[in-house]
Amino acid sequence: MGWLRHQRYLLDFIIASLLRRKGKNLGLLLVYSLIVFMLASVMLFTHALKREMGQVLQASPEIILQRIEAGRHALIPADYLRKIGRLRGVTARKGRLWGYFYDPAVRANYTLMVAPERRLADSEVIIGSAIARTRGIGPGDYLTFRAHDGEAYSFRVRELLASDTELFSADLVLMSERAFRVSQGVAEGWYTDIVLSVSNPLELAKIAEKLTLRLPDTRPILREEILRTYDSIFSWRQGILFVLLLGAILAFVIFAWDKASGLSAEERREIGILKAVGWETGDVLRMKFWEGAILSLMAFLLGYLLAYLHVFHASASLFEPVLKGWAVLYPAFRLTPVIDGLQVATLFFFSVFPYVVATIIPIWQVSVTDPDAVMR
Amino acid sequence: MRKSDPLLSLLALLAGLFLWTLAGSTRSPQAAAERLDPVRRLVSELGLSDPALFTEARYTRHLSQADLHSAFQDHPMALEHFPSGSLLAPPRPATHGRGE
Known part of the structure; x- marks a missing residue:
């Protein structure tokens, strides 16, 4: 119970700290969610389309x-x-x-x-x-x-x-x-x-x-060849979209890494003051862990849920120009929500874990040094 | 009310929606199959082999029926004319054994 109360106080403090740099943190959350949204949209769309093709084409001629x-x-x-x-x-x-x-x-x-x-x-x-x-x-x-x-x-x-x-x-x-x-x-x-x-x-x-x-x-x-053609085409297209997104993902990684690992003078001073007023290294680490975890978890959930709405309730309208090409006729269709747990787990791991790690390491380096040296 | 209450409520709501989407995909496979029944009947009746997703060119409309090299027919280094054709996977004769 005491541990839980301790974490709640830490959370209160983190929210106050995040709100002090509102613009910067909201900007990060927005870009972070957008990257997750794009990756999740491609993954959900391709998986659902592949599944639907597989089920329907079972009825095509042998x-x-x-x-x-x-x-x-x-x-x-x-x-x-x-x-x-x-x-x-x-x-x-x-x-x-x-x-x-x-x-x-x-x-x-x-x-x-x-x-x-x-x-x-x-x-x-x-x-x-x-x-x-x-x-x-x-x-x-x-x-x-x-x-x-x-x-x-x-x-x-x-x-x-x-x-x-x-x-x-x-x-x-x-x-x-x-x-x-x-x-x-x-x-x-x-x-x-x-x-x-x-x-x-x-x-x-x-x-x-x-x-x-x-x-x-x-x-x-053979029908198996038809099924295989579509399976490989959608995997290939998913791969191509990921490659196209790679530039955006790399830009984000650099941005997030810089934000998470490069501590500003203000943040260093904050840690120095916290240590000077009696905070332990463990408390400072826990605080920063929660900060990173909240931000990345929020970005993951927002990005994923928006992608879900986009793919299954807005007919994946952002992908329409890619699939349509120069065609005039394009079907209006709604995919059945089918989600591959492993894909979502992979997306979760790669979007939440690196950011939390990138936040913790520099903080640990600063928080183990003498508060007097940090504040100077 | 504490400062962390709205944030925790929001996170709980988002996490709940997330779990709902995961559960939703396994909740009603029967309903999903029924929704596809008219499409399957049409595919079976007409003997359809391809979806009408890419209608811009003949070989993109019926990818499974087209010659494997249709998208690269002008000359080996030609840039593909149609946008969806340029996203086609190159043929893999080694694994498919259907080289033409």
């Missing part, structure tokens, strides 16, 4: 078969569906029709796709919410495409794809097979690629091997 012509992705003949033959483990196979369309009206790229399950009429389309937002259109309105032969085709928007699927559907235009073939000039008997469903994931590698042997001009893309 194998996508592309035909390669002169090193580039080319249309695949429908005949290949027959040529694949009977493969043990393959439960379904079908050709997919999809492509891109550049809309000069809004300078955006759309992804056109045939969706047979939606039973669309040849003059109807279903569009993603980002297209509707950008073009200012809705169900019942018309969307006009300039086809491959220069003809203009108008499609009535039957409905919009649900806005909670925007992360995957922002730029999609779903249409009937005939509308796609006529407007894009894809002849009957050709597909963009072929998708295969496989019930046992252990057989995937073997099936992919058989496919490349039977159809040597094709490239099978």
Whole structure:
């Protein structure tokens, strides 16, 4: 109880001392919190996005078969569906029709796709919410495409794809097979690629091997490769953002180190007076420890909580320009809060511990010397 | 009221919120999974392979479907044209074994 009361008195004293240099300490807290905010935002965003991609892409096709012509992705003949033959483990196979369309009206790229399950009429389309937002259109309105032969085709928007699927559907235009073939000039008997469903994931590698042997001009893309691509891309982007932030972090480290370790004449005098009025070295060290701990803990908590709000409640709007690039269409999405405890622990350790250590060492050097020498 | 009371209250509040965010991530995995259900259904129905995060170029829109060297197609030392393309990881044929 006595120890606790002792610490409370120390805290009262520290607050009075911090408030005496209000401007300087508030400035430090602000910059410190900002650095934690940036690092935590990158960490939380990347982790949540990686997790979400991993969960959603589990539903993507087990194998996508592309035909390669002169090193580039080319249309695949429908005949290949027959040529694949009977493969043990393959439960379904079908050709997919999809492509891109550049809309000069809004300078955006759309992804056109045939969706047979939606039973669309040849003059109807279903569009993603980002297209509707950008073009200012809705169900019942018309969307006009300039086809491959220069003809203009108008499609009535039957409905919009649900806005909670925007992360995957922002730029999609779903249409009937005939509308796609006529407007894009894809002849009957050709597909963009072929998708295969496989019930046992252990057989995937073997099936992919058989496919490349039977159809040597094709490239099978496995779901595991898709998942790995996204995992590595977000890790790489997180790394790049950290490198970009490195300059700011180093500037802060120098600033904080200078502030924490370089004692001003006023602070030296303060320690001298405290020792002269009877404070022990241990008390002075404890006081400075609390000072450093309060400041860094406060900065960590403020920075982290702001980052949490930014990523999970403000759609990580500061990262939008980085991810968007020059794209016109960008999905509005809200990530599920998923936090990696180890990452947060690492951030906590590296943001709180060094500052506290940097505060204690010079104080210890001063507080073990004679008060008379310190005050002179 | 002592001088340290407001500070300790503020720290306790911030620490409480911090713990709440940590607990929140494990609190409702079921609800999180349900929230993703419509997206998973759409991905499964259309056989989607990529998110619509980077729509500025073909190879950034469908990163998993593009040729591995698409972002570096002009010549080996070319600066990438699109901002998101310049953030792409270079291909790693040694680990992926999919060099083209």
